[in-house]
Amino acid sequence: MVSKLNVRQVTHVACRDCSLSQLCLPLALKIEDIDELDRIIKRGRPLKKGEHLFLEGDPFHSVYAVRSGALKTYTATNEGEEQITGFYLPSELVGLSGLDTEAYPVSAQAIETTMVCEIPFDRLEKLSDDYPELRRQLMRVMCRKIREDQQMKLLLSKKNADERIATFLINLASRFRRRGFSSQSFRLSMSRNEMGNYLGLAVETVSRVFTRFQKNSLINANGKEIEITNAMELCALAGGKLVEHQDIVNIQ
Amino acid sequence: MVSKLNVRQVTHVACRDCSLSQLCLPLALKIEDIDELDRIIKRGRPLKKGEHLFLEGDPFHSVYAVRSGALKTYTATNEGEEQITGFYLPSELVGLSGLDTEAYPVSAQAIETTMVCEIPFDRLEKLSDDYPELRRQLMRVMCRKIREDQQMKLLLSKKNADERIATFLINLASRFRRRGFSSQSFRLSMSRNEMGNYLGLAVETVSRVFTRFQKNSLINANGKEIEITNAMELCALAGGKLVEHQDIVNIQ
DNA sequence: CGGGGCGTTGATTTTCATCAAACGTGGTGG
DNA sequence: CCACCACGTTTGATGAAAATCAACGCCCCG
Numbered sequence: 201m202v203s204k205l206n207v208r209q210v211t212h213v214a215c216r217d218c219s220l221s222q223l224c225l226p227l228a229l230k231i232e233d234i235d236e237l238d239r240i241i242k243r244g245r246p247l248k249k250g251e252h253l254f255l256e257g258d259p260f261h262s263v264y265a266v267r268s269g270a271l272k273t274y275t276a277t278n279e280g281e282e283q284i285t286g287f288y289l290p291s292e293l294v295g296l297s298g299l300d301t302e303a304y305p306v307s308a309q310a311i312e313t314t315m316v317c318e319i320p321f322d323r324l325e326k327l328s329d330d331y332p333e334l335r336r337q338l339m340r341v342m343c344r345k346i347r348e349d350q351q352m353k354l355l356l357s358k359k360n361a362d363e364r365i366a367t368f369l370i371n372l373a374s375r376f377r378r379r380g381f382s383s384q385s386f387r388l389s390m391s392r393n394e395m396g397n398y399l400g401l402a403v404e405t406v407s408r409v410f411t412r413f414q415k416n417s418l419i420n421a422n423g424k425e426i427e428i429t430n431a432m433e434l435c436a437l438a439g440g441k442l443v444e445h446q447d448i449v450n451i452q
Numbered sequence: 453m454v455s456k457l458n459v460r461q462v463t464h465v466a467c468r469d470c471s472l473s474q475l476c477l478p479l480a481l482k483i484e485d486i487d488e489l490d491r492i493i494k495r496g497r498p499l500k501k502g503e504h505l506f507l508e509g510d511p512f513h514s515v516y517a518v519r520s521g522a523l524k525t526y527t528a529t530n531e532g533e534e535q536i537t538g539f540y541l542p543s544e545l546v547g548l549s550g551l552d553t554e555a556y557p558v559s560a561q562a563i564e565t566t567m568v569c570e571i572p573f574d575r576l577e578k579l580s581d582d583y584p585e586l587r588r589q590l591m592r593v594m595c596r597k598i599r600e601d602q603q604m605k606l607l608l609s610k611k612n613a614d615e616r617i618a619t620f621l622i623n624l625a626s627r628f629r630r631r632g633f634s635s636q637s638f639r640l641s642m643s644r645n646e647m648g649n650y651l652g653l654a655v656e657t658v659s660r661v662f663t664r665f666q667k668n669s670l671i672n673a674n675g676k677e678i679e680i681t682n683a684m685e686l687c688a689l690a691g692g693k694l695v696e697h698q699d700i701v702n703i704q
Numbered sequence: 705c706g707g708g709g710c711g712t713t714g715a716t717t718t719t720c721a722t723c724a725a726a727c728g729t730g731g732t733g734g
Numbered sequence: 735c736c737a738c739c740a741c742g743t744t745t746g747a748t749g750a751a752a753a754t755c756a757a758c759g760c761c762c763c764g
Binding site for chain 4: 711712713720722723724731733
Binding site: 275277278281283285296297298299300301305306329332335336338339340342343344345346347349350352353354356357358399400439 | 533548598
């Protein structure tokens with residue numbers, strides 16, 4: 201009920217007043233230019249869990265910034281099962297990879313109640329003609345994505361189950377932290393199944409690793425509620441670095 | 453010896469006369485604008501097998517287009533082994549993923565004698581300020597990379613050894629075809645070890661799959677020389693589609 | 705001729721997927 | 735409000751695929 205209220209408020213927040221502006225596209229723009237971006241952004245009703253933002257093959261027209269909630273993107277394997285290609289948290293841009301094609305190469309679906317800002321691409325492209333910094337920001341987002349995928353490929357080809365889950369948790373934690381939430385304890389928006397699908401593991405394996413981590417006091421998991429109790433160790437497993445206190449460094 | 457001669461010739465070919473211009477960056481430009489691009493491109497001496505183009509962590513300043521030969525890119529895992537992140541054939545662009553950072557996120561190394569065109573990034577950026585089409589071409593290259601990585605992640609998380617190798621071979625074949633070479637028979641520029649590393653398989657597994665494919669008359673492998681004798685079947689294994697005759701469709 | 709790297713083949717081990725079953729929980733309808 | 739159902743999760747038992755370990759052959763090079 202509280203969230204219902206928030207959702208209503210949020211619908212009308214302008215870019216310049218949005219708490220995510222320092223992480224999102226407006227980052228590239230001067231205060232006075234943000235309004236320009238603001239005018240082209242459409243803010244729709246919230247998506248309920250399970251609703252699609254777009255489907256694989258839909259004509260490409262917009263990219264989307266997540267305002268609140270969470271999305272997943274996925275494609276169909278040739279056997280028809282789904283392969284999750286990413287999870288998207290607030291301030292992250294979805295749909296960019298369709299940018300040079302006629303159609304979205306993945307489907308995007310809300311995994312909890314989710315608000316997005318829609319940015320029609322033709323207008324974004326025009327806008328970016330005038331603002332080199334916006335252009336560079338777009339480039340940056342795509343480059344980051346490429347580097348993330350690189351890390352993901354490494355994970356999938358070299359890491360074992362424990363390391364995959366550790367990496368995933370640390371990565372989530374650091375994304376939460378960047379957004380001003382606790383990196384110590386948070387709520388997973390995806391199911392064990394989705395996690396396994398994304399990480400290339402069977403559900404049962406995911407479950408077992410969680411139990412083992414809990415037994416070894418690395419984490420405290422209660423359903424989707426996660427508390428990281430030994431960030432140091434978890435980072436070591438993930439192959440990342442930990443800097444002072446409990447600050448978790450983004451593994452990418 | 454013949455190749456030595458070619459290499460010398462090639463060094464001085466202008467973009468407008470380059471046989472790769474229809475696949476490379478000039479694709480985006482009008483004939484008269486190509487010379488503009490041409491002026492900023494540096495053409496160095498050929499790299500010998502094993503030589504590096506740049507190292508992970510080197511300050512980022514240029515992207516490179518492969519003229520001839522082949523490159524691999526790789527990062528170090530935290531255990532210090534290398535993880536190959538890609539192979540690059542003529543007309544393909546290397547180094548773009550470092551574009552939003554100060555340093556290259558991967559090392560790039562020649563896996564056979566290789567010629568590259570160096571494109572200093574600051575000058576490319578200036579040039580792309582004036583040519584929206586060049587900009588879009590850069591975007592396209594990055595988007596394609598993201599989609600390729602997506603396919604690669606799918607391969608790594610869902611496909612078994614046979615399917616991985618089949619996909620790899622079909623993908624190579626189609627890249628050769630696009631460049632005007634035979635997609636039926638070609639020479640692998642990478643070792644079994646590098647292939648396994650890239651595909652997330654042990655060398656021994658790669659070797660065994662090759663033997664099995666040969667036994668089943670899918671391919672004819674003699675060291676690095678590969679002949680695809682049953683493209684249909686191989687494509688089926690890879691999960692791709694085959695269109696008429698022996699034309700192999702890029703799996704991407 | 706010798707040596708080293710690369711590739712192949714066989715034997716064994718490990719890890720994780722799969723199969724099967726039970727449990728908890730949240731949502732729905734009676 | 736409770737009972738029941740469906741779904742997500744957990745746990746155990748078994749099996750399969752690929753990694754690892756080990757040994758050998760083959761070139762290619764010096």
